[in-house]
Amino acid sequence: MSRTMSGKSETQQAQPLLKRLAWLGGIWLASVLSLGVVVEIIRLGMAAAGLKTH
Known part of the structure; x- marks a missing residue:
């Protein structure tokens, strides 16, 4: 099992990343x-005011 500088394994550090x-x-x-x-x-407000969006 590989350990990093902080002493945690890679899988223990990957979980918080995920x-x-x-x-x-x-x-x-x-x-x-x-x-x-x-x-x-x-858009609903504009349509109610009689404005068109397209």
Whole structure:
């Protein structure tokens, strides 16, 4: 088993990395979805005011 400078094995260090990447992906996905919701609300408001988006 290989050990790094901190004394933890590579698998012990890889797990927190995967966890951080999962959080990054989750936060990115949530931000994209929330932006989509905001865009749709704006489109509905524009359509209600008689404006066309296309």
